[in-house]
Amino acid sequence: MMKPNDKIYIAGHRGMVGSAIHRKLKAEGFNNIVTRTSRELNLKDQKAVQEFFEQEKPDYVILAAAKVGGIQANNTYRAEFIYDNIMIEANVIHQAYRSGVKKLLFLGSSCIYPKHAPQPMNEEHLLSGSLEHTNEPYAIAKIAGIKLCENYMDQYGANFISAMPTNLYGPNDNYDLETSHVFAALIRKFHEAKEQNKPSVEIWGTGKPMREFLHVDDMADACYFLMQNYDGKQFVNIGTGTDVTIKELAETIMEVVGYQGELRFNTDMPDGTPRKLMDVSKIESMGWKHKISLKEGIRQTYQNFVDNMDQYI
Ligand code: GFB
Secondary structure, three states: OOOOOOOEEEEOOOOHHHHHHHHHHHHHOOOOOEEEOOOOOOOHHHHHHHHHHHHHOOEEEEOOOOOOOOOHHHHHHHHHHHHHHHHHHHHHHHHHHHOOOOOOEEOOOOHHHOOOOOOOOOOHHHHOOOOOOOOOHHHHHHHHHHHHHHHHHHHOOOOOEEEEEEEEOOOOOOOOOOOOHHHHHHHHHHHHHOOOOEEEEEEOOOOOOOEEEEEEHHHHHHHHHHHHHHHOOOOOOOOOOOEEEHHHHHHHHHHHHHHOOEEEEEEOOOOOOEOOEOHHHHHHHOOOOOOOOOHHHHHHHHHHHHOOOHHOO
């Protein structure tokens, strides 16, 4: 069990995921959290990562650093998504092992599952079919991270666990319209359309794909729960267990934002995976469940966007 004085390294503490975990640990009374910005420590640099671990010797590691983005970013920067993520994972996981870290949590994504995995997708469905094209490089890198943890556990007895969150949203999301995920993009698009009295908002694809959305504070709560309660080799899904179509998401966000124009579907843009709903029975059977509903999460996130717009755009 992690205790408040233990030294915890959060890799990626400025991103949406890492910053939520940082907030959660601080709220739980942790006072010895180690962080580095990407400028201070380039996680793709093997030697720099080795020196960092030799110097800091953290007790626990949460690996939330990654190159991430929405469907368009994944599909455009394909080489960077596979290279950057594999390098970060290999360096951090290997040096955590070498420096005797007591436990590490690696964070992946629901896109690790095959494009046509049975729904809802449970942990057994990994590597049971082909991946979806737009995010194959990212998914391959994340699967490599899972396999690093599993095999460091097998060969070295390292307590390195993995969690796979579904699509996330919340404070510190990326609001750049080219590289963001759908949730942040739609918050921004509807807000700007309302401010500028635009007659319609463009939604990429057909609006028919289904996605599951989890507030990042719920995800951080689940990560804390797993760090304190789970030492298994198999990774664990984190989600809500329910999903909506992109059209339904758009309609709910537009209602919260108070925009009254039209939706315009741009079918020249990709839909990506038709559906990726997590089977969350494993984590729920351990005693964890999400708390923030989608509607409440949209309200909170829109307020956070409005309050911090100068930082976000
Ligand atoms: O969130 P998103 O970019 O990523 O897109 P994925 C989800 C769906 O929303 C797709 C549609 O069908 C998009 O075409 N969409 C509609 C939009 N309007 C927009 C918009 O304005 N911006 C964006 N970005 N999408 C990513 C993966 O997949 O999800 C990553 O590429 C990762 O690897 C992440 O797994 C969680 O859910 O399709």
